[in-house]
Amino acid sequence: MATEAEQATGLTFHPMDQFIVKPLFGAGEVHWYTPTNVTLWMAVVALAIIALLVMGTRGRAIVPNRAQSVAELSYGMVHKMIEDIAGKEGLKYFPYIMTLFMFIVFSNFAGLLPKAFTVTSHIAVTGVLALAVFISVTAIGFIKNGAHFLDLFWVRSAPLAIRPVLAVIEVISYFVRPVSHSIRLAGNMIAGHAVIKVFAGFAAIAAVAPVSILAVVGMYAFEILVAFIQAYVFTILTCVYLKDALHPSH
Template sequence: MATEAAHGADMAEHAVEGGLSFHPMDQFMIKPLFGAGDVGMFTITNVTLWMFICILAIIGVMVLGTSRRAIIPSRSQSVAELAYGFIYKMIEDVTGKDGLKYFPYIMTLFMFIVFSNFLGLIPMSFTTTSHIAVTWVLALAVFLGVTILGFVKNGVHFLGLFWVTSAPLALRPILAVIEIISYFVRPVSHSIRLAGNVMAGHAVMKVFAGFAALAVVSPVSIVAITAIYGLEVLVAFIQAYVFTILTCVYLKDALHPAH
């Protein structure tokens, strides 16, 4: 049996060497930045590096890019002003004036996600938002923040969020259970939506890039990669927008919990 297993392994190895072999999920592996070995709690990894690059890029656009504050704005100043106005209007439209005091946090959240998504589109880079460990922390921070804020601002009246007064009395207990379950599922769906969409797009691009090695289908693969890359640019912004607007919706529930 051992001889047969070894023979089978040799055949598989030769098949890989003689044919097409690529691993779409290898691009999401977390590796130590210095040396080798296991990744521990305080290990500096490729995730650490690209998070740091993301922070530097945000500082470059939002701080250095707007330092002159010219009447005729530069490109970086235009981007910063557009982002500021976009998030400000979003918060005002969704939560009302009460939510504007939380603008700095929501703006920071949006900029981190959108810059991480776009930096991940650079060849040979690493997309930090493709990992559930990153998006889970972001989503959990939003969940805990709005929950604590809801009780601080409204006390026990925050529980009115789960009691649908517009529904018939007989249905209210059932709806309350559904509302409670959906509320505690929020951080899960909030985090998986972002990580799943980003990971799926990058994996599909890697698959088509692998097929591009075959001369027969390489022209089709290159066209497909170009199209998917264009779609991923759109997805990078949309997913940041969706995560941010859902944060605003959850904030509105904390500020105005009554149905």
């Protein structure tokens, strides 16, 4: 039921309702096996990525079409990012990092479509992505370097007296990585979409409708930029963590 304030102003919007996980069929409880709006849009994103990278580049024309151009630009950008940050040794992990980038950027942009669901607004999704990166780079670090991977936490360039303190700080910051990695992405997606919904709600008031519409347009344009930047930031941090795993010495 609408509150007294909503009845007085005529505003009945709820910005956070767009992030509710709902079953696709019926209105029962959501279990781990229940098809939901989240799984639907994750499937849509996966199919869109396949359409771009597989179907869009199947012709391999010398003069590429739009789909091939976007696919090649994405491939080249991620390839150069890995090489510049983690070195040529990091290129063997290119398929995984490319998959991460494409999934996140497509999910972010898909969430800007009308009636769509932004899967990267949920910590359950971004948390799994961040945790997978954390476990992977930690395993790579120990497999490649053995016990020398622990050199990552021992700052040899610092005075010996403060190295133990810095080591504790480094260990804490290392284990906080998946938390910050996931919350940064989910938080930005939630904040932007909620603000758009708030501005859109004020469009029902004739006195402020023009300002509200302009605010929605401006915020939507900003969210397009944020959608790409957050995918880029998540990917570049993954490359930084990979570099630490491959070359742990300070």
